[in-house]
Amino acid sequence: MNKIAYSKEILDKMQEIAEDCMGDAPPYCEATCPMHTDVKGYVNLIGEGKHNEAINLIREKLFLPATLGRICAHPCEEKCKREEAFRQPMAIAALKRFVADNYDDKKNWDLSVKGERSERIAVVGAGPAGAQAALDLRKKGYKVTIYERLPVVGGMMRVGIPEYRLPRDIIDYEYRLLEEIGIEFKLGVEIGKDISFESLEKDYDAIVIAVGAHKGIVIPVPGHDLKGVLNAVDFLREVSLTRKYDIGKKIAVIGGGNVAIDAARSARRVGAEEVHLICLENESDMPAHDWEVEEALEEGVILHDGFGPEKIIGKEGKITGIEIKKCISLFDKEGRFNPEYDENIKNTFNLDNVIFAVGQGVDSSFVPTESIETIRGGRFKVDNVTLQTKMEKVFVAGDATGRSVIAVEAMAEGRKAALSVDRFLNNEDMFTDREYEGTYETWLETELKDEDVDLPRIKTRQIDPDIRIKGFEEVDLGFTEAQAVEEASRCLKCECKLCMKECEMLGDFCECPKELFEQIIKTGEIDPIIPYSCNMCSQCTIACPKDFEMKDRFMEIRKEMIKANNGKSPMKGHKAIEMHQLLGFSKLFTTARPAKMSEQSKSRGEV
Incomplete structure (x- = not known):
C-alpha cells in the first residue's frame, strides 16, 4: 500500500464520489423494512430456485418468517418500484411465507451466543x-x-x-x-x-x-353501557383463546381499521348471521388494508361506510338496536379529527350486540x-x-x-x-450511529429500463368464502412453488451497480466506487495496482447516473504516486519499462546517421 498526502482539490473530487455514489444504497424495499431484511436478496434466490438459501438469508434478520409472511402489513411493498410504476408491487410477504412454510428447518437455526454474561x-x-x-x-x-x-x-x-x-x-x-x-x-x-x-x-x-x-376503548355514545356492548380487544382475545363466544345473531362492529375487520370476520365464525361494519370513512379511505376489506365483504359482512353511531338503543338494560348517521367530514379546517354529520340522513336497525373497534390502550x-x-x-x-x-x-x-x-x-x-x-x-454512548434504525429513506435513484414491462402480480390461493366462514381454518393457502418462482422473477433488482457491470477492474477491488474512495480518503492508502489497472476507457462514467469521472481520479492518483516516488512509477513491474526507456535514449543503443539530401534540397540550401 502507498500512503499519499493528496491535495485538497483532489480530495474534494474524491469526496464527491464518496458522498453521492449510490452503489451502496439499499433497495427501496430493504430501507423501508423496519428490520432491514435483504428482500432483493431472498426474492431473487427464490426466483433461482434456491429456496434453502433464501430462508437462511431471511433468518439473518427475522426469527418469525412464517408469522410475518402471513400478518405483516409489508410497508416494503408500498415502496416497491413495481408499485410506483405499475401499481402491482412484488408479493414480498407471500414469498417470505412460501420459503418459511416449505424450507425452514429447525436444525439450521442459529443458536450461537456471544459468551455468557452475569447481567x-x-x-x-x-x-x-x-x-x-x-x-x-x-x-x-x-x-x-x-x-x-x-x-x-x-x-x-x-x-x-x-x-x-x-x-x-x-x-x-x-x-x-x-x-x-x-x-x-x-x-x-x-x-x-x-x-x-x-x-x-x-x-x-x-x-x-x-x-x-390490551385495553379496548368504547366511545361514550348514548347507550354505550348497555348489556351487549363489547370492545374488540376483549372479544378477539376470548375468540383467539377458545374459538367461541356467546354472541347474538345480529351484530354491528364500529370502526374502519384492521381490528374492526378482524372482529367482524371473527363474529361470522362464532355464530353471527348478520354482521354490519360501520365506519366514518368512505370505503376507499378506510384505514384497514383494502384486501382485508375485500375478504370481509366476500364473507358477507355488510359495510356502512361514511356513517357513525348516533346512539345505541336498548330495552331493560340490554341492547336492541343502533341508530347511525351520515358523516360528511372527518377533519376541521385546522386538520384536527372532528367529524361532522348530516342529521337528516339516519338509519336504524335491530341488533343483539355492538362491538367497538375504535382504538386500544x-x-x-x-x-x-x-x-x-x-x-x-x-x-x-x-x-x-x-x-x-x-x-x-x-x-x-x-x-x-x-x-x-x-x-x-x-x-x-x-x-x-x-x-x-x-x-x-457497557457504559457506552447510547446515541451514536442510530440514524438508520427502523424505516428510512434510501439514497438510491433508479429508472425503469425499456425492457421492464408490466407483469401481473401473482395472487395466492384462498379457501372459498362460503366454506371459510364455517370455522377458523387458514383462509390464505399461499403460493405453490411454481407461483413463487414466477412471482419472484418479477423483481426489478433495484440497485446502482451500472459502473461495476461495465468495468471488470472495479469488480476486482470493491463493491462500489464509494467504498473504494472512502477508504482512500480515510487512510490515504491504495494499492498501486488499482489506479494502474484503469485503462481510461470512460465506460464507467458513461454508465454512471451521476457522471462521475473515475478515470480522471485514477489518473490523478497515478500522478501523485509518481511524484511521491521521486518521479518513478510505484509499480514493481514498471522497472523494466524504465530501464527500456533509459536504454532506448542512450548513445549505446541509439545511432544517428545523416540523411541523404536530394539535389533539389541542396539547390535550395537546406541542411
Missing part, C-alpha cells in the same frame, strides 16, 4: 417487541427472562389476530427458537399482581417493558407513576432515540411506546431497545 434482564411481554428484544440480548450473552400475563406466547399477535389469518402452531414453532437459545419464560405471571415491578427493579440489571395494547398500572411517566393511552414516555425511560435501567418497546403500529415495527423497536440496554450495561 440479568427482565422483559415484560411476550409479543413481537419483547421477543425480539429478548432474542437480541440473549445472543449477546445476557441472562433473559420473559414475563407474560397470558398463558401463551405471542402477545397481541396471538390474541389480537384471528387464527384464520395466523395459525397458532406457526407462532409456537417459531417461538421455540427463544427457548432453545436459553431464554426463560414465565407465562401466566402478571406484573403488579403476581410479582411487583419493584421486585423486578431489585432483581434485574435492566428491564424492557414490551406490553401490548396500554395497561400501565403495574408501574409506579412516580418512577416512569406515561402519556396518552397509558403508553410510556421514552427517549425517541434510545427508548429509555426516566428510570435509567428501564426501556420500552412496541405498543407500549405508541410509536409502532404493526408487528414488524414492534420487532424493530425491540431490537432498538436491546441495543440501548447493551450499551447502557
Whole structure:
C-alpha cells in the first residue's frame, strides 16, 4: 500500500464520489423494512430456485418468517418500484411465507451466543417487541427472562389476530427458537399482581417493558353501557383463546381499521348471521388494508361506510338496536379529527350486540407513576432515540411506546431497545450511529429500463368464502412453488451497480466506487495496482447516473504516486519499462546517421 498526502482539490473530487455514489444504497424495499431484511436478496434466490438459501438469508434478520409472511402489513411493498410504476408491487410477504412454510428447518437455526454474561434482564411481554428484544440480548450473552400475563406466547399477535389469518402452531414453532437459545419464560405471571415491578427493579440489571395494547376503548355514545356492548380487544382475545363466544345473531362492529375487520370476520365464525361494519370513512379511505376489506365483504359482512353511531338503543338494560348517521367530514379546517354529520340522513336497525373497534390502550398500572411517566393511552414516555425511560435501567418497546403500529415495527423497536440496554450495561454512548434504525429513506435513484414491462402480480390461493366462514381454518393457502418462482422473477433488482457491470477492474477491488474512495480518503492508502489497472476507457462514467469521472481520479492518483516516488512509477513491474526507456535514449543503443539530401534540397540550401 502507498500512503499519499493528496491535495485538497483532489480530495474534494474524491469526496464527491464518496458522498453521492449510490452503489451502496439499499433497495427501496430493504430501507423501508423496519428490520432491514435483504428482500432483493431472498426474492431473487427464490426466483433461482434456491429456496434453502433464501430462508437462511431471511433468518439473518427475522426469527418469525412464517408469522410475518402471513400478518405483516409489508410497508416494503408500498415502496416497491413495481408499485410506483405499475401499481402491482412484488408479493414480498407471500414469498417470505412460501420459503418459511416449505424450507425452514429447525436444525439450521442459529443458536450461537456471544459468551455468557452475569447481567440479568427482565422483559415484560411476550409479543413481537419483547421477543425480539429478548432474542437480541440473549445472543449477546445476557441472562433473559420473559414475563407474560397470558398463558401463551405471542402477545397481541396471538390474541389480537384471528387464527384464520395466523395459525397458532406457526407462532409456537417459531417461538421455540427463544427457548432453545436459553431464554426463560414465565407465562401466566402478571406484573403488579403476581410479582411487583419493584421486585423486578431489585432483581434485574435492566428491564424492557414490551406490553401490548390490551385495553379496548368504547366511545361514550348514548347507550354505550348497555348489556351487549363489547370492545374488540376483549372479544378477539376470548375468540383467539377458545374459538367461541356467546354472541347474538345480529351484530354491528364500529370502526374502519384492521381490528374492526378482524372482529367482524371473527363474529361470522362464532355464530353471527348478520354482521354490519360501520365506519366514518368512505370505503376507499378506510384505514384497514383494502384486501382485508375485500375478504370481509366476500364473507358477507355488510359495510356502512361514511356513517357513525348516533346512539345505541336498548330495552331493560340490554341492547336492541343502533341508530347511525351520515358523516360528511372527518377533519376541521385546522386538520384536527372532528367529524361532522348530516342529521337528516339516519338509519336504524335491530341488533343483539355492538362491538367497538375504535382504538386500544396500554395497561400501565403495574408501574409506579412516580418512577416512569406515561402519556396518552397509558403508553410510556421514552427517549425517541434510545427508548429509555426516566428510570435509567428501564426501556420500552412496541405498543407500549405508541410509536409502532404493526408487528414488524414492534420487532424493530425491540431490537432498538436491546441495543440501548447493551450499551447502557457497557457504559457506552447510547446515541451514536442510530440514524438508520427502523424505516428510512434510501439514497438510491433508479429508472425503469425499456425492457421492464408490466407483469401481473401473482395472487395466492384462498379457501372459498362460503366454506371459510364455517370455522377458523387458514383462509390464505399461499403460493405453490411454481407461483413463487414466477412471482419472484418479477423483481426489478433495484440497485446502482451500472459502473461495476461495465468495468471488470472495479469488480476486482470493491463493491462500489464509494467504498473504494472512502477508504482512500480515510487512510490515504491504495494499492498501486488499482489506479494502474484503469485503462481510461470512460465506460464507467458513461454508465454512471451521476457522471462521475473515475478515470480522471485514477489518473490523478497515478500522478501523485509518481511524484511521491521521486518521479518513478510505484509499480514493481514498471522497472523494466524504465530501464527500456533509459536504454532506448542512450548513445549505446541509439545511432544517428545523416540523411541523404536530394539535389533539389541542396539547390535550395537546406541542411
